[in-house]
Amino acid sequence: MFRKLLVANRGEIARRIIRACRELGIATVAVHSDVDAGAPHVRDADQAIAIGSAPARQSYLSIETIVGAALRAGAEAIHPGYGFLSENWRFAEACRQAGLIFVGPSVDAIRSMGDKTEARRRMAAAGVPVLPGSDGTVSDGDAAARVAAEVGFPLLLKAAGGGGGIGMTRVTRPSDLPGALTAVQRRAEAAFGNPAIYIERYAERARHVEVQIFGDAEGRVVHLHERECSIQRRHQKLVEESPAPGLSPGLKERLTRAAVDGARAIGYVNAGTMEFLVEESGDFWFLEMNTRLQVEHPVTEEVTGLDIVTAQLRVAGGAPLPWGQAEIAQRGAAIECRIYAEDPARNFLPSPGTIAALALPEGEGIRVESGIVAGSEVSVHYDPLLLKLVTQGTTRDEAVERMAGALDACVIEGVRTTVPFLRRVMAHPQFKRGTVHTQMVEQGAFNA
Amino acid sequence: MPEEIKAHITGVVFQIAAHAGDAVQAGDAVIVLESMKMEIPVEAPRAGSIKEIRVQIGETVQDGDVVAILE
Numbered sequence: 001m002f003r004k005l006l007v008a009n010r011g012e013i014a015r016r017i018i019r020a021c022r023e024l025g026i027a028t029v030a031v032h033s034d035v036d037a038g039a040p041h042v043r044d045a046d047q048a049i050a051i052g053s054a055p056a057r058q059s060y061l062s063i064e065t066i067v068g069a070a071l072r073a074g075a076e077a078i079h080p081g082y083g084f085l086s087e088n089w090r091f092a093e094a095c096r097q098a099g100l101i102f103v104g105p106s107v108d109a110i111r112s113m114g115d116k117t118e119a120r121r122r123m124a125a126a127g128v129p130v131l132p133g134s135d136g137t138v139s140d141g142d143a144a145a146r147v148a149a150e151v152g153f154p155l156l157l158k159a160a161g162g163g164g165g166i167g168m169t170r171v172t173r174p175s176d177l178p179g180a181l182t183a184v185q186r187r188a189e190a191a192f193g194n195p196a197i198y199i200e201r202y203a204e205r206a207r208h209v210e211v212q213i214f215g216d217a218e219g220r221v222v223h224l225h226e227r228e229c230s231i232q233r234r235h236q237k238l239v240e241e242s243p244a245p246g247l248s249p250g251l252k253e254r255l256t257r258a259a260v261d262g263a264r265a266i267g268y269v270n271a272g273t274m275e276f277l278v279e280e281s282g283d284f285w286f287l288e289m290n291t292r293l294q295v296e297h298p299v300t301e302e303v304t305g306l307d308i309v310t311a312q313l314r315v316a317g318g319a320p321l322p323w324g325q326a327e328i329a330q331r332g333a334a335i336e337c338r339i340y341a342e343d344p345a346r347n348f349l350p351s352p353g354t355i356a357a358l359a360l361p362e363g364e365g366i367r368v369e370s371g372i373v374a375g376s377e378v379s380v381h382y383d384p385l386l387l388k389l390v391t392q393g394t395t396r397d398e399a400v401e402r403m404a405g406a407l408d409a410c411v412i413e414g415v416r417t418t419v420p421f422l423r424r425v426m427a428h429p430q431f432k433r434g435t436v437h438t439q440m441v442e443q444g445a446f447n448a
Numbered sequence: 449m450p451e452e453i454k455a456h457i458t459g460v461v462f463q464i465a466a467h468a469g470d471a472v473q474a475g476d477a478v479i480v481l482e483s484m485k486m487e488i489p490v491e492a493p494r495a496g497s498i499k500e501i502r503v504q505i506g507e508t509v510q511d512g513d514v515v516a517i518l519e
Contacts, residue, residue: 055460234486341484350484352458380459380508384484 001317002076002101008066009081011371012387014041017079020309029073031066033059035379047073054381060084063091067098077101083383086292087114103316105270105291113289117160117198123286126265128258131285133200141178147199148177154202157184161194163288165235170202205437206277209244211259212300215268216321223256224300225330230436231425233348239425240296241335242303245396245434251282271312302334302392333396335403337422341384344421352380356414361406365392378415400426421446450499453516455490455509459483470498478516490515
């Protein structure tokens with residue numbers, strides 16, 4: 001096992017990783033941009049290194065600077081967290097070349113799953129269902145029209161060079177296709193430096209259900225059950241839970257089997273997530289694979305009682321998986337609410353600023369993962385996630401009730417947050433019944 | 449009548465979509481701000497022509513700052 005690790009991230013996830021390291025007796029090195037010099041993750045770590053100015057490209061996205069900082073600090077491993085460089089195969093490769101352990105899967109797994117058309121091919125070959133769509137990328141309007149004629153409308157144009165719903169556009173009519181194609185290519189180029197796009201059939205009223213998987217170097221792959229993540233805005237998740245409510249045992253069995261088969265087919269090592277769309281018919285389709293720790297990993301930890309982050313560290317250090325499939329049970333229910341510095345009354349516009357006052361809930365069944373303290377500066381340069389509230393209960397109803405109470409006890413002043421929106425979600429009859437789908441937020445189901 | 453176009457959020461200028469002399473329609477993006485990983489257009493409030501762009505790419509603007517003049 002390594003003795004010192006650099007955390008190539010900021011905010012709540014950097015703090016979560018530092019906590020896991022502490023539990024295993026691993027010394028930690030934080031990195032920070034100039035605006036983050038006084039940030040909580042910097043204070044939590046044993047050592048901190050400044051890596052540049054506020055824009056992420058000049059600090060948290062600088063491979064050379066971060067690898068250099070790790071070597072200088074004498075770290076033996078790097079944990080990338082999520083976002084930033086976590087799914088950048090060049091970063092994993094740079095770590096390998098520098099003799100550093102990258103806490104995550106192989107360069108090949110990151111690269112093949114990061115190329116979304118390659119991921120579709122690899123998963124289809126492994127017997128995992130993929131949505132009808134283009135065979136590879138489509139380069140021009142004629143090619144797009146040919147695929148559209150087969151797939152039908154509505155369809156989705158998606159960036160091949162990266163996931164997370166960025167640049168994704170729904171097209172409902174053939175006449176909109178050429179204009180949408182150009183716009184999505186431009187956005188894909190801006191976000192991923194790669195204008196390539198592909199087409200998939202659009203699944204109406206589908207649910208987003210994902211499976212946490214975990215593999216080790218000996219080729220063992222297990223799943224840690226599923227999470228339901230359908231409450232989204234702009235294809236970004238706001239509420240996640242485990243188990244997924246109302247999933248039949250047969251469907252759940254097919255989903256988890258597909259997830260494990262897919263991960264095994266690419267020789268996956270460490271923690272990863274297989275995302276699926278589940279239709280009302282019970283058909284399900286591979287969406288993408290996240291080759292990293294997921295924002296919503298705590299709901300899985302709460303229902304399984306297992307620590308995903310310490311397991312990541314152990315497996316990266318060469319140990320076998322700490323659990324066999326038979327030991328991984330789902331008990332009770334857990335929900336996570338993401339509290340963003342965004343104004344739900346203004347269509348989730350960003351709300352940067354200074355945290356003037358902060359009071360967070362505590363108590364039985366409540367877990368808080370926060371990246372901020374009173375006085376924190378919420379910068380325009382980074383993701384707006386402030387903190388995550390996680391509640392757990394012996395039943396889903398109990399977890400929902402605890403979440404409603406926890407949200408009421410949450411006081412965050414100085415910036416607008418998603419808290420009022422999340423309160424309405426917890427109180428909504430359809431959410432309480434567990435019959436959610438991915439278009440609910442955009443359709444205004446939770447509007448004030 | 450010249451009219452000030454103001455940023456409605458704090459962000460970094462990501463793109464300048466219209467330039468001095470350009471004719472714009474109501475709702476056209478004049479500049480695009482990047483804030484918290486989101487691209488947010490600052491739109492022309494009415495049709496007119498751009499007299500002046502007051503910001504540069506990479507510059508941080510505050511909520512309420514004047515970014516352009518419309519006439």
